[in-house]
Each structure stands twice: as C-alpha cells, then as structure tokens.
Amino acid sequence: MNSLLNDERPPLLCPGCTHERITHMLDQAFQHMGLAGHQVVIVSDIGCSGLFDTFFHTHAMHGLHGRALSYATGLKMARPELKVVVTMGDGGQGIGGAHLLAACRRNIDLTLLILNNFNFGMTGGQFSATTPTGAQVGSGFLNQLERPLDICEVARSAGAPYVHRCSGFDKDLPAKIQSAVEYEGFSVMDIWGICPGRYTKKNRLTPKMIDDLLAKLPPMTGVIPENGRLEYAQHYRRLAATQKKVPAPAVIRKQFKAPQAGRQEVILLGSAGQRIITAGEILCIAGLTAGLNTTQKNEYNITVLRGPSISELILSPEEIDFTGIDNPTAVAALDQEGVDRRRDLFARLSKDALIIQTSGVTLPNNKARIHRVDLKAQNIRRPDWALASLAVLARLEKAIRTEMLEAALKIRFKGKTLTSSLDLIRRVEIGEGV
Amino acid sequence: MAYSLLEGNEAIARGAVAAGCRFFAGYPITPATTIYQSMLNLLPPLGGICLQGEDEIASIGFCLGASMAGLKVMTATSGPGISLYSENISFAIGSEIPIVIIDVQRLGPSTGSATRGADGDINFLRWGSSGGLPVIVLAPVDVKDCFELTLHAFNLAEEFRCPVFVASNKEIGMTRESIDLKRLKTPAIIKRRAAPTHQPLLPFHVEPEQQVPNFLPIGAKVLVRQTSSTHGADGYITTDPVAISRNQERLKQKLLSAVDRFSFHEIHRTRNADTLLIAYGVSARAAKAVFKEQMRRDKPISLLILKTLWPVPENAIRQAARMARRIVVVEMNLGQYVREIERILHDKAVVFCGQMDGQLITPAQITEAIENE
Numbered sequence: 059m060n061s062l063l064n065d066e067r068p069p070l071l072c073p074g075c076t077h078e079r080i081t082h083m084l085d086q087a088f089q090h091m092g093l094a095g096h097q098v099v100i101v102s103d104i105g106c107s108g109l110f111d112t113f114f115h116t117h118a119m120h121g122l123h124g125r126a127l128s129y130a131t132g133l134k135m136a137r138p139e140l141k142v143v144v145t146m147g148d149g150g151q152g153i154g155g156a157h158l159l160a161a162c163r164r165n166i167d168l169t170l171l172i173l174n175n176f177n178f179g180m181t182g183g184q185f186s187a188t189t190p191t192g193a194q195v196g197s198g199f200l201n202q203l204e205r206p207l208d209i210c211e212v213a214r215s216a217g218a219p220y221v222h223r224c225s226g227f228d229k230d231l232p233a234k235i236q237s238a239v240e241y242e243g244f245s246v247m248d249i250w251g252i253c254p255g256r257y258t259k260k261n262r263l264t265p266k267m268i269d270d271l272l273a274k275l276p277p278m279t280g281v282i283p284e285n286g287r288l289e290y291a292q293h294y295r296r297l298a299a300t301q302k303k304v305p306a307p308a309v310i311r312k313q314f315k316a317p318q319a320g321r322q323e324v325i326l327l328g329s330a331g332q333r334i335i336t337a338g339e340i341l342c343i344a345g346l347t348a349g350l351n352t353t354q355k356n357e358y359n360i361t362v363l364r365g366p367s368i369s370e371l372i373l374s375p376e377e378i379d380f381t382g383i384d385n386p387t388a389v390a391a392l393d394q395e396g397v398d399r400r401r402d403l404f405a406r407l408s409k410d411a412l413i414i415q416t417s418g419v420t421l422p423n424n425k426a427r428i429h430r431v432d433l434k435a436q437n438i439r440r441p442d443w444a445l446a447s448l449a450v451l452a453r454l455e456k457a458i459r460t461e462m463l464e465a466a467l468k469i470r471f472k473g474k475t476l477t478s479s480l481d482l483i484r485r486v487e488i489g490e491g492v
Numbered sequence: 493m494a495y496s497l498l499e500g501n502e503a504i505a506r507g508a509v510a511a512g513c514r515f516f517a518g519y520p521i522t523p524a525t526t527i528y529q530s531m532l533n534l535l536p537p538l539g540g541i542c543l544q545g546e547d548e549i550a551s552i553g554f555c556l557g558a559s560m561a562g563l564k565v566m567t568a569t570s571g572p573g574i575s576l577y578s579e580n581i582s583f584a585i586g587s588e589i590p591i592v593i594i595d596v597q598r599l600g601p602s603t604g605s606a607t608r609g610a611d612g613d614i615n616f617l618r619w620g621s622s623g624g625l626p627v628i629v630l631a632p633v634d635v636k637d638c639f640e641l642t643l644h645a646f647n648l649a650e651e652f653r654c655p656v657f658v659a660s661n662k663e664i665g666m667t668r669e670s671i672d673l674k675r676l677k678t679p680a681i682i683k684r685r686a687a688p689t690h691q692p693l694l695p696f697h698v699e700p701e702q703q704v705p706n707f708l709p710i711g712a713k714v715l716v717r718q719t720s721s722t723h724g725a726d727g728y729i730t731t732d733p734v735a736i737s738r739n740q741e742r743l744k745q746k747l748l749s750a751v752d753r754f755s756f757h758e759i760h761r762t763r764n765a766d767t768l769l770i771a772y773g774v775s776a777r778a779a780k781a782v783f784k785e786q787m788r789r790d791k792p793i794s795l796l797i798l799k800t801l802w803p804v805p806e807n808a809i810r811q812a813a814r815m816a817r818r819i820v821v822v823e824m825n826l827g828q829y830v831r832e833i834e835r836i837l838h839d840k841a842v843v844f845c846g847q848m849d850g851q852l853i854t855p856a857q858i859t860e861a862i863e864n865e
Contacts, residue, residue, distance in 0.1 A: 067728070095715055096711075096712065096713050096714070096715055099710055099711065101557075111717070111719075112728060112729075115715065116715065117710045117711060117715055117716050117717075118710075118715075118716075118717045118718065118719070118727075119557065119560055119710060119717075119718040119719075120718065120719040120720060120721065121553070121556070121580075121583055121718075121719075121720045122579045122580065122583060122720055125549060125550075125553045125579075125580070127550075127553075128545070128549065128550040128551075128552075128553025128554055128556075128557065129553050129554075129556055129557035129560070130557060131543075131550075131553070131554050131557060132515070132517070132553065132554035132555060132556060132557025132558035132559070132560075132561065132565075133557040133558065133560065133561050133710060133711070134557075135515070135541050135543070135554070135557075135558060136515065136541070136557070136558040136561035136562065136563050136711070137561045137709075137710070137711035139711070140710075140711045156546050156547055156549075156550070157546065157549075157550055157553075159546070160545075160546035160550065294541070297536075298536035298537075298539070298541075299536075301536040301537045302537060303537040303538075304533045304534055304537065306673075307496035307497070307498055307502075307506075307673065308496060308497075309494045309495070309496050309673065310494060310495055310496065310497070311494045312493070312494070338668075339497065339668060342497050342668060342670070343497055345670070346495045346496075346497060346670055349493065349495075350670070351495070351670045352495075352497065352668075352669070352670045353667060353668065353669045353670070354497075354667060354668040354669075355663065355667045356666060356667070357607070358607060359607060360522060360605075360606040360607050378669075379777045379778065379780040379781035379784070379855075380777050380778045380780075380781045380852070380854065380855050381663065381667055381669075381774075381777060381852070382778075382851075382852045382854060384854065384856075
C-alpha cells in the first residue's frame, strides 16, 4: 500500500528523537490498514508532537495546547466514518487532563497517541506530568515536588476500554498502533521515548533503560475487558433516534375580553418552591387568550429551593417596552421573603392597586386595597399558592377572568396536572376585602 | 393576531435550528443553560448533535471540530464561560472557522451574580482574544431579535468564516414575551462557499475579488488542513512577513469593509430633536419607552438602537447623529461602548447613562440623564 507520509514535508525533528521513529511506525500502520489519506484525520496540539499533522498527507487539524481531544470529538461526531488519530505529548496530556478523563469516560472512537518523553521539549525542557522526581529538567527543583502521573492507570480508572503502554523503540509498534486504531472505542497509547534535544542532555535514558522501566510496571497491553462497552457516537445515535420531535410553540388565539382596558402590571412576591415562575407563565398565557401583549421578568437567587422568588408580569394591549414593574396594579404577597425583597414598592402603590395578602405575610405600609386570603386554612399546599392567587385575581376580575385562567391551564398542562390545577382554582375561597 | 409565549433563550435555539445549525455543545451556566436545554430538545430528533462538554473549553473545541467537518455549529455561555472560550475564539478568528457564540450576559466581574443581568461583556467580546482582530457582535433587544439575529449570526459566520457573537442578557434570555411567530423575518439562509473538488485544496487561498477563502470539510475526498499556527495559503506555518501581514490585513478588512451591509439598527428620528439617545440590548427597551414618553410630552428626542455592535457601525451612527447636538448613551455597565461613540462623534456632547447593579436601567433614569444638562 501507499505511504501516507508527506514527501514535501519530511519530519523535522532533533536527530535521535523517538518522535521520528513513531512517525514512520504510524505510517506503516496506516499502510497495513490500507487507508487512503482522506480516510484519516490527524489532530494535534502544541509541542513537538504538534508537528505530526504536517508529516502526513491526510486531513489535519492542529490547535491549542491540550485541546486536541476536543476538536477530535467534534470531528468524529460529525464524520463517524473518519479514522481520527490524536497526537499529544506528555505536556498536552497534562494541560488537557480534564479532556483525557472525559474522553476515557465517553469512549468515543478516537486513537490517542501520547508521545511521552518526560518533559516540555520545545520550551526548554521544563517538567511535565510524567517527569520523574529525580530528573534534572528546566524547572529547577520544582519537579522534585510533584509525583509523576501514570497515564495508563489514570486512563484505565477513568474508563478507557483500550490502554497500551510501550516503548517507541518496539519493533512491532506498527501492529500495536494498528490494533489501537482498529479498536472501536477510545484507545490510548502511552509511548515512551527519548528527547535528545532536552531531556537526555542531563538525564541518561536509553531504549534498554526504557524497556527495563516498563518491565517494572504492571503491563498495559490494550483491551481492558471490564471497560468494554458501546462506542459513544453509535450510542448517541441510537438514543437520539428515540427522542421525540419537539412541537412548535403553542399559538394562542384571542378568545376572551380582558376585564380592564389598559395596561395591567402584576407582581408575584413569593419564595422558591411556590412555583412562582410557572404561575407567572400561566398569567401571561391567560393574557394571550385575551389578545394582549405580555412579558414575564423573573427574579430569584441561584439557590434552588431557598430564597425569594419574584415574577413581574405585564399584560397590555400596547407593545411592551420596559419589562420592569414600578407601580403594579396587583400584587400577590405570597411569602415574606418576596415581600421583603421588594419592600420599597409598597409605598408607591396607589389606592386603586390590589394586594392579595396570604395569611402569615406582613405588609409594609401602603394605601392599596388589601384582600386577605388564608390558603393554609383551605388545605392548599404551598407549591399551589401562586396559582391559587391567580384564581383570586380572576374571581375579582383583576387583570384576568376565570375563563382566561382556565383556558391558560388547558394550554399549559395536560392530564392529571390539568385536572388538579382546574380543581384548585375552582375550589379556592377568595377570602375577603379589608 | 395570535401570539406564542417564548423566552429569549428558546428563541435563540429555534433561530439556530431554522438557520440549519445541527451541532451544539455547551456547559451548564446560568443564565444561558436554557439554550443548551432547548438545543437538547430540538437537535437529536432532527439527526443533529447536542453535547455537554466537560468544561467550556471542550464545548467550544467540539464545535470547532464539527464546524471543520462542515456542520453549522453553536455554543452558548455567560461571562465566565467566554473567559474560558478565549483561546479557541482566537483560533476561530485566525483560522476562519465559522461558529456562533451566544453570551447571555450576567453581572460580573468574575462569577458575579448568576441570576442578575448586565451588559458587562461588550468590550470583552470584542477584545478578549489574542491578536486583537475584529469579530462580529450582534445585540438583541427582545425575543423577536433573539430569533432573527441568531439567523443573521449564522449567515455572517458562514459568509465571513468567523466567530459571530450574540450578546444577550439574562433580562432578555430568561424573560418570556408574547411573540407573533408569523411576523418573524427569516433571511435567506447562507452556506459557506465551497471550493472546487477536482483539484487539491489550498485551504486559505483567497480568490481574486473575494475576501474569504472557500471551504471544504475535513473528512471528504479532498484533503483539508486546518491549523491554529500563523499560516500561508497552503495551511502550513509561514514566516514570510509579507504573506503574514497580507493575511492579517485581510482578516481585519473582510469584516471592517463589509460592516455597512450588516449594520443592524433601528432609528427613530424626530425632526428638530436636539438629543439623540443611543442604546442597545435590554436597555433599548427602556430607551424606547422614554422616546415615546418624550413625544407625548412634546419634548421629542431621536433614538438609535444598535443591534450590530462590532465592528462598530460607524456610518449608521454618524448618519443617525447628523442633526443632534447632544448624545445620551445608555448601557448596563459602567461605560464601555460609550467610548466608541465618543471616538466617532467627537464633535458632540456625549452623556453617559449606565449602572451595574443587576437592575434594569429604568425609563426614569434615562429621562433624568436627558433632562440634566
């Protein structure tokens, strides 16, 4: 078969660099597999291993340090038929550690060749994640402080189904690379080599020494049976095919007349867990059933079931510009946390404004019309209070009517949720004006 | 008339799908998460791909790989994620990889406030990449813009082969609004121009009369080289200062020379108005309320709402400001874009109205800035 080496750009590496041997071995592996250049993409990043994409007459993508696996993942998902070979050094493995872990967990069909020569060659021989503690490198004493990483143990425990550790001087390296590339899933090869430009200037390391060091480590020879599983891209497609198409957003026609003619501003002041945001959405949908423009602006803390939750709602026959509410026509005071967050608002309320005050909530001074309702005494659960307050608004014909609210519930909910929410708004006793 | 109720983030996702986006990768972050959720609902049933990266760096990396494979791609995040995207944004700029990046801005600096709005990333989006070359930034005002500008963002990314940002805001992305879907304007969909396939590809060769190289995907018959290194037309490293300089200049000019074609804006000009109000993003809604109120009060002003922020639509701004003596610039930050306005309209009095406290700028605050001379 034909070589995929790029005749016009022969490897440009230091004399004696193991990378050059690996270049030829990789080419032999491609040849044995009978691959044409367009069937392969070499993805590389920064460092001497980042020159690999230029040595081959294949597709190529060369990017930022440690990120090669991320580009490769996008390429493989988009073009599952491509053989994707990623070359990284021990430097790229270190900076891209999170990507290596994720790739092992994901098991997408990429082949990662880590050209491990125990230091950062290009930048002056600084220590990498695999530099031995006793080595003399370009980082002064700092490498004495950090324990080198066993890439293969990490890859195995992160779930890689194929992990192979070997020397760049192995005679059968092409067959080993071929086996890794042909494996259907994420395969990692930790290939040890010599960096004559930097590392071996001060540290003795020979092919024989590499063999001896490797012999002391537990063997890693490819398939890790306990990590074997369905390849990610295939698995993704299998699961994606079962997903149901999402319908277009509901289109809501005008069927009712709003109780008031002009713009209505409603604010729901509650706390997390009261389904304030859902109630706000329902109020907006109710507005749509009367042909009104609506906006819903929400405020809550990042905590999920704690803290104030506020929804500001505008229903208007006119186009709505500013979405904030300064002077609402109706306020639902559902929890002290929400009321306290907007204390300033109460002094501004006009005497025409309506406050629905649930029991247990203390209101700041105000001139508005107050309507008290004891939802607890009616055995209504706190998560339903916001919806119950909409029922009270509707019954009092403020901003919405009951038929608007019922129509909104029918648009928003289905099945049991619809039945129980309709039941709720029908059974709420609306309390009394003060 | 019949309305739907949609939040800005969902409108962006639906706009992306309408533009032909079939690859999304993101990482959860408030207030952008619902874009990811919407894409996860929308893409798989269409045969598209939606991934959650191990971090933001991986998410944009996935997108760049998929874009080079020929797909239309998008990612979405907020300020902290844009920080992590930075190195790959530079890659997309320098190596001409089409991508749409949504920034649903939240109050910064740093992790700031996840659920409070801001327009604090406006200069960061422009300048937050190494090399300082221009990018395109579009700024929606409402749900309708979220849909329409996302379509334009894809068209621009494809045409110019560059990252295009949509600078949204928590107060747009997570605000629901009634919208008449039938009235949405969908531009003709543009795809990146393909190179001929009967000959080897010079991946960064630019044809005469063009400013953007033709594209072929990685993975098809013709070999494609992509590199983040300083490259010549062949996609290999070059050290030739003439070739380098010509390429950098082209990367700059391909956007700057074309901005008049995509200077999205809304102008409400009033005869004899002394003051021009300039606003963008969610603050433009308060500005519009002020514009209408000033008309009612018989103290008319003019209003310019910018929807293309970068490259600066200088001609549109100059044209809008021709008759004005005084310019009031409204921004939900401590003064970023106002510097561009001062630069362009250096012969006018420029007043800044801004704040950075997680609250919307109110119409009353803008009115005060207009009336306080």
